[in-house]
Amino acid sequence: MWGILRQRAVDGGFSASSLRRTRSALVSARSYAAGAKEMTVRDALNSAIDEEMSADPKVFVMGEEVGQYQGAYKITKGLLEKYGPERVYDTPITEAGFTGIGVGAAYAGLKPVVEFMTFNFSMQAIDHIINSAAKSNYMSAGQINVPIVFRGPNGAAAGVGAQHSQCYAAWYASVPGLKVLAPYSAEDARGLLKAAIRDPDPVVFLENELLYGESFPISEEALDSSFCLPIGKAKIEREGKDVTITTFSKMVGFALKAAEKLAEEGISAEVINLRSIRPLDRATINASVRKTSRLVTVEEGFPQHGVCAEICASVVEESFSYLDAPVERIAGADVPMPYAANLERLALPQVEDIVRAAKRACYRSK
Amino acid sequence: MAQHLKSSSSKSAFLNILKHKLGFVSPSHGARHLRQNLPHGPPSIGVSQNPISRLCNTMAEKLSGIGFHEDVNNQVMDFPGGRIAFTPEIQFISESNKERVPCYRVLDDNGQLITNSQFVQVSEEVAVKIYSDMVTLQIMDNIFYEAQRQGRLSFYATTIGEEAINIASAAALTPEDVIFPQYREPGVLLWRGFTLQEFANQCFGNKSDNGKGRQMPVHYGSNKLNYFTVSATIATQLPNAVGAAYSLKMDRKDACAVTFFGDGGSSEGDFHGALNFAAVMEAPVLFICRNNGWAISTPTSDQFRSDGVVVKGRAYGIRSIRVDGNDALAMYSALCEAREMAIREQRPILIEALTYRVGHHSTSDDSTRYRSADEIEWWSKARNPLSRFRTWIESNGWWRDEAESDLRCRIKKEMLEALRVAEKSEKPNLKEMFSDVYDVPPSNLREQELLVRQTIKSHPQDYPSDVPL
Numbered sequence: 070m071w072g073i074l075r076q077r078a079v080d081g082g083f084s085a086s087s088l089r090r091t092r093s094a095l096v097s098a099r100s101y102a103a104g105a106k107e108m109t110v111r112d113a114l115n116s117a118i119d120e121e122m123s124a125d126p127k128v129f130v131m132g133e134e135v136g137q138y139q140g141a142y143k144i145t146k147g148l149l150e151k152y153g154p155e156r157v158y159d160t161p162i163t164e165a166g167f168t169g170i171g172v173g174a175a176y177a178g179l180k181p182v183v184e185f186m187t188f189n190f191s192m193q194a195i196d197h198i199i200n201s202a203a204k205s206n207y208m209s210a211g212q213i214n215v216p217i218v219f220r221g222p223n224g225a226a227a228g229v230g231a232q233h234s235q236c237y238a239a240w241y242a243s244v245p246g247l248k249v250l251a252p253y254s255a256e257d258a259r260g261l262l263k264a265a266i267r268d269p270d271p272v273v274f275l276e277n278e279l280l281y282g283e284s285f286p287i288s289e290e291a292l293d294s295s296f297c298l299p300i301g302k303a304k305i306e307r308e309g310k311d312v313t314i315t316t317f318s319k320m321v322g323f324a325l326k327a328a329e330k331l332a333e334e335g336i337s338a339e340v341i342n343l344r345s346i347r348p349l350d351r352a353t354i355n356a357s358v359r360k361t362s363r364l365v366t367v368e369e370g371f372p373q374h375g376v377c378a379e380i381c382a383s384v385v386e387e388s389f390s391y392l393d394a395p396v397e398r399i400a401g402a403d404v405p406m407p408y409a410a411n412l413e414r415l416a417l418p419q420v421e422d423i424v425r426a427a428k429r430a431c432y433r434s435k
Numbered sequence: 436m437a438q439h440l441k442s443s444s445s446k447s448a449f450l451n452i453l454k455h456k457l458g459f460v461s462p463s464h465g466a467r468h469l470r471q472n473l474p475h476g477p478p479s480i481g482v483s484q485n486p487i488s489r490l491c492n493t494m495a496e497k498l499s500g501i502g503f504h505e506d507v508n509n510q511v512m513d514f515p516g517g518r519i520a521f522t523p524e525i526q527f528i529s530e531s532n533k534e535r536v537p538c539y540r541v542l543d544d545n546g547q548l549i550t551n552s553q554f555v556q557v558s559e560e561v562a563v564k565i566y567s568d569m570v571t572l573q574i575m576d577n578i579f580y581e582a583q584r585q586g587r588l589s590f591y592a593t594t595i596g597e598e599a600i601n602i603a604s605a606a607a608l609t610p611e612d613v614i615f616p617q618y619r620e621p622g623v624l625l626w627r628g629f630t631l632q633e634f635a636n637q638c639f640g641n642k643s644d645n646g647k648g649r650q651m652p653v654h655y656g657s658n659k660l661n662y663f664t665v666s667a668t669i670a671t672q673l674p675n676a677v678g679a680a681y682s683l684k685m686d687r688k689d690a691c692a693v694t695f696f697g698d699g700g701s702s703e704g705d706f707h708g709a710l711n712f713a714a715v716m717e718a719p720v721l722f723i724c725r726n727n728g729w730a731i732s733t734p735t736s737d738q739f740r741s742d743g744v745v746v747k748g749r750a751y752g753i754r755s756i757r758v759d760g761n762d763a764l765a766m767y768s769a770l771c772e773a774r775e776m777a778i779r780e781q782r783p784i785l786i787e788a789l790t791y792r793v794g795h796h797s798t799s800d801d802s803t804r805y806r807s808a809d810e811i812e813w814w815s816k817a818r819n820p821l822s823r824f825r826t827w828i829e830s831n832g833w834w835r836d837e838a839e840s841d842l843r844c845r846i847k848k849e850m851l852e853a854l855r856v857a858e859k860s861e862k863p864n865l866k867e868m869f870s871d872v873y874d875v876p877p878s879n880l881r882e883q884e885l886l887v888r889q890t891i892k893s894h895p896q897d898y899p900s901d902v903p904l
Contacts, residue, residue: 129685155685161715166674166708170716173678173692176663177613179685181678200668201675210647211871212658245872269874301877348877 132184168194185221203246231405236370260298309339546826596793599820607770635857673709699730713783760788
């Protein structure tokens with residue numbers, strides 16, 4: 070229920086509109102063809118599931134409110150009508166139950182797409198994600214693969230407090246056997262979700278509630294039903310030569326905005342959209358750092374043992390001698406998310422934080 | 436499977452007669468009847484036997500009127516799920532029935548057929564295989580257990596005392612039925628053709644182990660035999676089984692999922708989630724609880740205060756039965772009937788098999804510290820599932836002393852040879868450390884493997900010599 074209330078508040082509320090402002094500043098920076106179509110992340114996800122269900126009768130959707138209600142965030146809109154209750158399954162409210170059932174269905178050859186109303190609630194089912202899904206192919210010596218997707222909103226939304234606002238990227242990305250994807254744009258959402266559904270391994274697919282309503286330009290190629298993005302490949306969203314900024318999900322937008330500001334001050338920032346947290350595209354990250362000699366890592370999650378920490382370790386191991394400045398890490402505050410809007414803002418990375426970190430790395434801070 | 440010899444048509448006819456007599460506890464008094472009489476619901480759909488409309492019951496429930504309309508005389512209320520009578524009394528549902536749910540059995544403790552008992556007739560061939568496999572299982576357990584005591588295996592868990600549940604259940608199923616085991620059902624694998632050598636290879640984790648040495652002993656798995664790799668986390672196999680059953684349902688398969696768990700496992704949240712889901716999804720799944728009295732050192736009196744596990748089915752709308760788990764003929768008959776109902780009616784069934792864990796929980800346990808030797812002795816002698824079934828097959832003229840000694844001698848020899856071969860066999864290759872984490876190994880795993888190989892090459896003295904490169 071919380072999820073539903075939250076979605077209404079957010080869609081009509083300040084978060085979406087503030088993000089629209091963010092995006093308008095970004096469009097010009099991207100290399101889409103003039104007059105390209107636009108698509109929201111929500112429609113991108115919905116169309117990706119729809120097309121994969123249409124292409125493969127083994128794909129089905131399950132979760133709380135995914136059918137009759139069409140999803141707490143309307144990601145499964147229209148699917149019940151099109152595919153019926155057998156393939157768009159409204160479950161009782163037991164995360165451990167339906168996750169275990171999804172994994173069992175995957176063992177037996179189906180391809181479930183399991184929706185969590187938010188990834189915070191996946192904590193009640195993490196035993197099945199780790200012990201039942203991630204380890205089965207290995208434990209069965211390759212006899213049982215688990216083609217399943219766990220998807221839903223992850224990370225901070227707006228004004229919903231600690232138990233609805235945590236980023237689980239680092240948690241799931243620490244587990245062998247899982248693949249962890251985090252889309253930013255509509256193209257990411259379509260290409261990565263289609264790849265996740267087609268993949269023979271279990272995939273944790275981390276969406277962001279605040280991006281659902283965002284529109285992005287989308288190419289004809291990305292609209293084709295055969296479109297698919299490779300798992301394990303990052304995307305250089307913006308090329309630059311002075312400093313590398315790595316991040317994922319909503320923070321890609323923040324990093325691009327920071328890059329705009331840095332450009333005004335003569336600093337050329339390269340922005341890497343990780344897309345895949347596990348496998349991590351270490352090659353692209355290290356190649357970029359070897360070119361720019363400076364690194365700013367950004368994530369919304371907690372700093373300790375985070376995605377930023379892993380990227381920092383990779384760069385120290387592989388490209389230490391190329392670094393001209395200490396690696397900068399911008400992460401969420403090391404506290405459960407506060408509810409009060411003023412504190413919540415302070416607990417999350419902001420564009421200005423990224424700008425200052427990049428300037429420090431370039432020895433340009435005052 | 437060749438061993439499954441029953442003629443299905445005659446079995447069905449018999450089961451139809453048996454069904455009304457066998458004493459399955461029906462979920463909620465005539466819930467389906469009530470649903471059909473809903474004044475505001477859709478036209479009666481009822482229990483469909485047409486595989487095309489396997490989800491009709493679910494939808495009928497979903498569509499039945501939300502909100503309620505009181506009867507004119509205010510005695511009943513329409514409420515989602517069916518009509519509810521009003522009562523002027525403050526009436527709490529009792530925490531238990533006056534009488535405990537009876538336990539279905541066919542053979543008495545001495546192996547004599549109980550007069551007027553209902554059971555599914557087994558052929559001589561099947562009966563002899565049931566008995567032979569029970570004996571094999573027991574010999575295998577004893578030899579592996581001793582090998583562990585000698586330090587040759589890291590761990591072992593026996594099935595001693597629960598042979599009838601293992602083998603008779605397997606006999607009542609078909610090879611297409613998918614098994615989600617706990618770790619005390621290796622007998623199902625044995626029945627399906629897993630060889631003693633394959634068991635031994637797994638326990639020693641050698642290169643011939645079809646699990647590539649990945650799992651601790653007893654955590655067997657065989658995709659070929661529809662036996663899912665044992666999960667050590669308690670009761671996670673239950674929701675997994677429901678998911679697999681849902682898959683069978685969607686594929687219109689003439690098969691069910693079957694999952695085993697213990698009395699302790701029924702305390703896990705997964706048990707409750709799985710039963711509720713199975714009922715709502717109308718999934719063809721058999722939940723078989725081996726109530727063996729002890730969850731490691733926890734007796735059932737500390738595990739639950741209900742009348743065992745069988746009564747929990749009704750709360751979820753699941754048909755349930757309590758069976759004497761040490762009576763192979765009763766287990767076989769109850770399972771035949773349960774399987775038939777699960778598939779034909781597309782519904783879950785809960786079976787509570789009463790038994791006793793005669794062995795320790797595992798080799799990490801010494802059960803004499805928390806239970807009396809007399810108790811163990813009584814169950815292993817007076818309620819022994821093997822001797823009971825043996826008496827019955829002997830009384831049919833299907834088994835003799837010579838056959839017994841021949842069988843025991845042959846199995847013991849085969850088992851010792853399997854152990855010897857498995858122990859001497861080479862261990863898995865280094866490459867198996869990195870394979871199967873994913874369907875295709877990602878670059879970081881390929882790099883890790885390369886790094887390990889290079890390091891071993893340059894520092895061979897730091898690495899054990901028993902890892903084939």
